[in-house]
Amino acid sequence: MxxxxxxxxxxxxxxxxxxxxxxxxxxxxxxxxxxxxxxxxxxxxxxxxxxxxxxxxxxxxxxxxxxxxxxxxxxxxxxxxxxxxxxxxxxxxxxxxxxxxxxxxxxxxxxxxxxxxxxxxxxxxxxxxxxxxxxxxxxxxxxxxxxxxxxxxxxxxxxxxxxxxxxxxxxxxxxxxxxxxxxxxxxxxxxxxxxxxxxxxxxxxxxxxxxxxxxxxxSAQFPFHFWLPGAMKAPTPxxxxxxxxxxxKAGIYLLMRFSPILGGEDIWSYTLIIVGAITMLYSAIHTIFRTDLKGVLAYSTISALGILVFLIGFGTEEAYLAAAVFIIVHALYKATLFLVTGIIDHQTHTRDVTRLSGLFKIMPLVGVAAILGAISSGGIPPSIGFVGKELIYESTSKAEWMVILMVIAIVSTKILLLYAGFVAGIKPFTGKLPENLQNTKKPGIILWAPPLLLGALGIVLGIAPFLIEGALIKPLVTAMGVDASEIHLALWHGFNEVLLLSAITIGIGTALYFLIKPSAKLENGIAKLDAIAPENLLWKFNGGFKIFSQYWTRFFQNGYLRNYISTIILFTVGVVGYIMLRDGRFEIDYMRLTETTISEIVVTLVLIAGCIYTVFTRSRLAAVVAMGVIGWSICLIFVFYSAPDLAMTQFSIDTLTVILFVLVLYKLPRYLKLSDYKTRIRDGVLSTVFGVMIAMIALEVLAVPANTEIGDYYAEKAYIAAHGKNVVNVILVDFRGADTMIEISVLSIAALGVFGLMKLRLRKSERRHYD
Structure with missing residues (x-):
């Protein structure tokens, strides 16, 4: 499989x-x-x-x-x-x-x-x-x-x-x-x-x-339906x-698959019935106002999907049976009519139904296929569409909730779908052939054979529904958790109220076909309501959201790194500080603190002096050098606490950073323009609070008993499994090799970018442009 x-x-x-x-x-x-x-x-x-x-x-x-x-x-x-x-x-x-x-x-x-x-x-x-x-x-x-x-x-x-x-x-x-x-x-x-x-x-x-x-x-249910008519811009296949x-039908499949799991409750049934009813009736009405053949078929497709959702909502054996048959019915007649539409468009270069008629004289076999599809679409005997329509009416008439309203909705929908099927399948082939279509070429067998086969299959299955009864329908209904042993499909069920509803559907639908002619006037009339259509409402929402996003971005993404850092620190102080104050306890294990040495005091004082000098100096280069002093002080702290690998890394990065900054900044103005007094106080308070909070967290961590399980594991496996004596290197290269590889890749890509910029040679005109 x-x-x-x-x-x-x-x-x-x-x-x-x-x-x-x-x-x-x-x-x-x-x-x-x-x-x-x-x-x-x-x-x-x-x-x-x-x-x-x-x-x-x-x-x-x-x-x-x-x-x-x-x-x-x-x-x-x-x-x-x-x-x-x-x-x-x-x-x-x-x-x-x-x-x-x-x-x-x-x-x-x-x-x-x-x-x-x-x-x-x-x-x-x-x-x-x-x-x-x-x-x-x-x-x-x-x-x-x-x-x-x-x-x-x-x-x-x-x-x-x-x-x-x-x-x-x-x-x-x-x-x-x-x-x-x-x-x-x-x-x-x-x-x-x-x-x-x-x-x-x-x-x-x-x-x-x-x-x-x-x-x-x-499955394009209201109000998400509008993407499907727009998708008709695609080629007909x-x-x-x-x-x-x-x-x-993937959405229909999902609902049918989960009906035995989630179905049976009011929220499931009522939602599906209401959404399905609105979708099927709303879309069926739209077919009256369309002149593009694919537009007519698109809205009739949405309506048919609404019928399936409507039936699944009932959750009865009759409804599941009707849905199973209608899936086959719709696939056969809709594929037929779409393929026929593609042939018409391919041969005549138009899909405007107001400009099409009399094509039966040129492409009779295509006309036969279209008529068979229209018959099945309208539920006219002896097609499988008639069997499906009767089952839909039967299941709806047994509804336990607002049965009269449900019957009216489904009958009205089927009437309009019959009209749509006749417009797409009969109108282009009947009447007088326009002069501009006199020279239309006949399609080849590969074009007309598929729709003719599908259209004929709709009639064959209507005459002999037993062909799909045991092979497809019963197993499907059984898969939905319903006993299908008593299911029997037949073209004729005798004279009853369901047959009366079918006759009403065929009669009124046929009358509508002769009374209402597709026209640009009707299409323009419905276009006046586009302002409140779900699609346009969505685009208006998108426009408003775009404007909001622009203001939001200008406020937060304003291009100042200091503001980004301040925002991050403020958020962290707010969240972490709230948690610390909520708990209301700070445990510091002074016994775990080692004695302070004179070297540590000296390095700490140098570090503090570097911080103060960095903040108050007016020279860019002096600030960079002071930051380097801070970094080297941290290197010494790493050395004091037996972390030479970290110290070496810190020393290399800080030295390289200082050199790069000096190379970049020596052309910039010598003096900094310091921020105003209030801003400096704000930043100072924020940084002080953040520093104190981090210090308290660090001290509190020392009070927590150390869990050495992970460290012991790495120490034990480093030499045995990875054959390395340096545990840190083994972790980076073996245990966390994927992370290291990605980091190396990032650095390599960045290095290539820097190398490309260094080798870039621009003309004077290009330099002025970028300046």
Whole structure:
């Protein structure tokens, strides 16, 4: 299973070296990667259908209880087949859609990374592993959305998507740490056995909020939805793969995976129902006001995601069944319509639905695929969309909370989604062909075959839903902790109130299609409300935060080192001093203090004199020399207390510092301009308080019995394990070798920078510029 996940990463690495071979006719071979993975995973359908769960565990960070744990059950099975199955068609489609593109190999690399990350996400059984792949999907989608990086709009959309989903990733990490604190494990399977204990914990509401934050940002729930329409700046294969079948459903997967663990409580159910209802209705209404085909599909995608969140919130067997079927329904018809939109854009160079009609005469097979997708989108029999819609209505009609309002909301949403599906799938192909499109070329088979296959599959599964009943639906519902033995899918359930709701949906939705024509007037009308749209409110907040940050930076990061040091010292005095005063006790063990010698008194007096002279002298060079005297005095103290290595280091650093300062400062003015009287008093008081506090802490430390365990360990192991007689050197080179190596690297880099500045030779004009 790990090999299957790594295949996508290895493919991306392979393209770094052999990418040029995949920019031409060989590009189609890249589709063999997802096809092979699809065949690999489909082999497990029989085992999963029989109730088996396939697990694989690889040790990763055992000290932190983090393993590469993977689980293939009914829930992950459905998602892996969507990721690889639709991935195969997208890879195939891309070979023709981006044919001849100079960065086609790079695009395939990003697709491979994303596919591998999504597989890792849905198969992970460890929350840290899940988080890792979750973030990889955000990063890879950033590159895919911003693939046309010469476009400012694409770059902005990619940054927005990364920002929103990145916040969700941080919340998911926080949720993982919190759930580990509650349950004592990162294993999702182990958490499933502790659901009741987790829900009864006082931190349960916080864990739910964090999971919601991750899921809502990833699956574009209101008010975080706006990143998804903006992501439509990406090439159509990206929109098809990421925003209809895979990435945006990662949040749905997260909610479904954690429903048995966190579900069942009011905060879980009511939040999901309310957020889902607002998202699905709000986004469905937006489809009326869009003229860009991808814009229509983007908002209908958000609406469909809202329906899934809405259903998960109910938490019943009927709702889980409806959600399971609708995931398949949406993946099939939305991928179909996105691919058809890409063909239209590729052949006609426009996605403006007001300028498109009559294309059936030029591309009939594409028109068939689009119509099949629209039928499934609208829930019209005999499509699988009709089966899914009936299940949604049935589960909603059994709601225990505001059932009438819930039914009205879901029916209204489905009516608008039928309208959106007809606009995207039927309108461009019916009516009279405009003159400017008369010379439109027919697409090749590689372009029209994938959407036609997906559209036909939506009809086949509607006529024969038993094909997915036992293989996919029942195992998924079982994975969510519900008995699925009585589940039976059928196209016809007889005459009942659910069928009546379906008829109302089809009738009103069709009427809307003929009554409301997409127009620039409608789009401009909704644009007047952009000022209060969540996206613009966020950008206004960002603008205000930027202004605040500028004032904050100017106040604290004002360029004066003395102010930085004063702030740090003041903060330290405040915090440490408060703790010391709160405890109210200072223990000084005078018996541990050694007798003062005349040499120590002399050195101390010299040190004090150096400090006083440094503070009050008006000469820069004199201050530097006095600071050198202070450093050498400290060297002597180290010598007195048998630390020659420290003394040597201190002596070298102080000597070098004095020399460097003299070389730099001899060209500066001879005298210092001392600060005003009040500032000097302030700094003097602050430094005195800080010095006294440090002295008291040092004296109090002496009263604490020394723990020699660590020192004894190093002393014992220095010669035996590291074969060194100097314990300090052994610690630096062997026991703390990584730290020392990093410090040496930093010094080397700094030395290279200094060397470069010393060798820099500027022209006179350049010198004046930098001066």
């Amino acid at each position: 790990l090999t299957a996940i790594l295949t996508g990463f290895l493919f991306a690495i392979f393209l770094v070296f052999a990418g040029k071979f995949f920019r031409g006719k060989l590009a189609i071979l890249s589709s063999l990667i997802p096809l092979g993975l699809f065949i690999y995973f489909i082999r497990f359908i029989g085992e999963i259908a029989n109730g088996e769960i396939i697990t694989r565990t690889y040790s990763w960070i055992p000290s932190f209880n983090v393993d590469l744990s993977f689980k293939l059950d009914g829930l992950s099975m459905l998602f892996t087949l969507m990721i690889t199955g639709i991935g195969f068609l997208v890879f195939l489609y891309t070979s023709s859609y981006l044919k001849g593109h100079k960065y086609l190999d790079r695009f395939y690399g990003y697709l491979g990374l994303f596919m591998a990350a999504m597989l890792g996400l849905v198969l992970s059984d460890n929350m840290i592993t899940l988080f890792t792949f979750w973030e990889l999907t955000s990063i890879s989608s950033f590159f895919l959305i911003g693939f046309n990086n010469d476009s400012e709009a694409s770059r902005k959309s990619a940054m927005t998507a990364l920002g929103i989903t990145g916040i969700g990733g941080l919340l998911l990490l926080a949720a993982a740490l919190l759930l580990n604190y509650i349950s004592g494990t990162y294993s999702i399977s182990e958490m499933l056995t502790m659901g009741e204990a987790i829900r009864s914990n006082q931190l349960y509401p916080l864990a739910v909020i964090l999971i919601f934050g991750a899921a809502f940002t990833k 990206v929109s098809t793969y990421l925003h209809s079948a895979t990435m945006v």
